[in-house]
Amino acid sequence: MAQKEKHNPQSSTDAETYHVPVLLNEVIEWLDINPDGTYVDCTFGGGGHSRAILERLSEKGRLVAFDQDEDARKNLPDDNRVTFIPHNFRHLQRFLRLNGINEVDGILADLGVSSHQFDEASRGFSTRFDAALDMRMDQRQTTTAFHIINTYGEQQLHKLFERYGEVTNAKTLARTLVEARRITSIDTIDALKNAVSGIVKGNPNKYFAQVFQALRIEVNDELGALKELLENTPRVLKEGGRAAIITFHSLEDRIVKVFFKQGTFEEADENPFEIKKRSNPLKQLTKKPIEASAEEVKRNSRSRSAKLRVAEKVSES
């Protein structure tokens, strides 16, 4: 349940170890912050973006921070302008209402996992460690990577590796996993790697990164949550309010791009007249996504694939 939190301030060094925010100046510039406004950081993480927003808010300003991972709570600043909501941002409007907020001036989502989640071996996100097949951002959730690997049908596995990981031999991978788990369940990252070692294509690091990306997207229903967040966005933004979304892979970026442009997820322009006729309460401000500067990429390699898109709520009349 949503709650107001007060915590000890954390040194920036701890928070930076937790996660270094990407495109920080660009996000702040594009949000065009109203000092007395209410802002939502949908992905609090280490709180880097949140702290920069708070620096620009007056005493009257307010920040609502979502994170479905309890670990993020320790990064909360000691600041009574902040409300922490330890839940999935897909329920944005519902939790804002529960906190008496009907509309907001700006929304930020910096998608994916934090460096902390990735570097914490026991979370099972990284191919660098051996651990249980977990990959949940929200530890209350029951579906884990173990569940997917050991219970999904061959066809389901094939589709998810193909679609979410662009794994070149997705069909062979799915078949190999289904055959391996007939002998014994695949419990750990090393067991997964061993089960498929004979069919790895190309660079093993790259191959497993794609396999893990696909599993992570499925475990956390990342695309489903993003779509629900986007649907909630025009409902809670004030006119003139802005939404800034940072994505890290092409599937997410495409969803954001199409929704900001058309107000719908239907991509096929089969009937452009139909799409034109529908009203879109959002106006895309970034025709092309904003990307990290060469200097930022050098400093923080994670920013290499980041794409920021921004839209503004416009009058629906």
Ligand SMILES: C[S@@+](CC[C@H](N)C(=O)[O-])C[C@H]1O[C@@H](n2cnc3c(N)ncnc32)[C@H](O)[C@@H]1O
């Ligand atoms: C890339 S990190 C954000 C980092 C943050 N901007 C910073 O400056 O430290 C993403 C965070 O969002 C959280 N997250 C991802 N998807 C979420 C969702 N659907 N609902 C709530 N939190 C989510 C993750 O748990 C993670 O802590």
